[in-house]
Amino acid sequence: MVGRRLLEEMKKTFLFHAIAAHFSNGLIPVAVLYLLLTLSTGNLYFEHTVEHLIVIVLMAIPVSFYSGIHDWKKKYRAAKAPIFINKIRLSCLLFLFCASAVGIRLAIPDVMSRTGIEHWLYLALLFSMLPVVTLLGHYGGKLSAQSRQSPKHS
Numbered sequence: 001m002v003g004r005r006l007l008e009e010m011k012k013t014f015l016f017h018a019i020a021a022h023f024s025n026g027l028i029p030v031a032v033l034y035l036l037l038t039l040s041t042g043n044l045y046f047e048h049t050v051e052h053l054i055v056i057v058l059m060a061i062p063v064s065f066y067s068g069i070h071d072w073k074k075k076y077r078a079a080k081a082p083i084f085i086n087k088i089r090l091s092c093l094l095f096l097f098c099a100s101a102v103g104i105r106l107a108i109p110d111v112m113s114r115t116g117i118e119h120w121l122y123l124a125l126l127f128s129m130l131p132v133v134t135l136l137g138h139y140g141g142k143l144s145a146q147s148r149q150s151p152k153h154s
Contacts, residue, residue, distance in 0.1 A: 020064040021068065025064075031126065031129075035123070051105050065092075087139050091136065093132055
């Protein structure tokens, strides 16, 4: 049956970490887009979407992190190569930035209406997440490309 073969093929090729990573890493650029819409229009309703997105990202980062650690240990035998160390550090940094941004936003609901340090820190944290996920995706893409290359014969 076609459906059964499709499910079996999906089961063989299912990459949980890739799905988890793309989920959270895809939401951050959207959150930054909505932040830019907030800043350019002054419409705080856009920023409510930012809040919802970063809360979802905060819940998704640990799933992505632990699935990545699992794959690293299983596929790469926990190799201490710089690319893995960079990804682990960047993931921790992303979690720290996101948790801090969510903490500020929940503690100070009108943070976007303020002009103090908390406003600028909130913006800096949100904008800082973008290069972090870009680098995480870059390193993940390098690993993915390496695993698809056939070994060279000597």
